[in-house]
Amino acid sequence: MSSTQGRGGGSKPTVLDQLGGPMGFVYSAVPVIVFVAANAFLSLPLTIGISIGVGLALFAFRLTRGERVTAAVGSLAGVAVASAVVAWTGSSRDFFVLGIWLSLAGFVLTLASVLVRRPLTGVIWNAMHGGAHPWRTDRAVLRAHDIATLAAALVFGARFLVQQWLYLDENTGLLGVARIAMGTPLTVLAALVVIWAFRRSTKRLHANRSPEEIPADRR
Secondary structure, eight states, X not given: OOEEEOGGGOEEEOHHHHTTHHHHHHHHHHHHHHHHHHHHHSOHHHHHHHHHHHHHHHHHHHHHTTOOHHHHHHHHHHHHHHHHHHHHHOOGGGGXXXXXHHHHHXXXXXXXXXXXXXXXHHHHHHHHTTTOOOXXXXXXXXXXXXXXXXXXXXXXXHHHHHHHHHHHTTOHHHHHHHHHHTXXXXXXXXXXXXXXXXXXXXXXXXXXXXXXXXXXXXX
């Protein structure tokens, strides 16, 4: 796993590392590729069975690599729920329906938070730093979180529009392509903007603290 060296010889994870590294992209893409490929040649019940089998195999593989159980379980649960929806509806395109509607929910949540002047990334940053910073009173910080949250909203909105269009067109193959292309790559781009907003917030708000608020070992 790639990383950059931090101070004191320690390693500092890159954005891609924090999102699971290159293998994280593979883990998210394999079940989709397998489902679309199997669906093109096999019956729906067999396709569902193969997809769940691949999900279980990836789950076991990730555990043997020493990855966190929660990450491995989350990946398996996504495949299991998507397959269950397909089994219930009898339509292969419904393998993607949960992700489509989660994208819409993410878009509504992030956009609404900007409209009410409480951008979600700022709320999260403040919670991670004790919840006591007046971050909304600093226009530069608030603007940075507006941009970061809108970047996330753009990703969610793009995913919903493109994949919903393909869903209505009943194009399962292109749905798989869109799911992969608009997954980890767009997440990394949005994460870069969010990290920039987090760092800007920390730098500005710490710079504006009074001497009494700064720990003695940092003065």
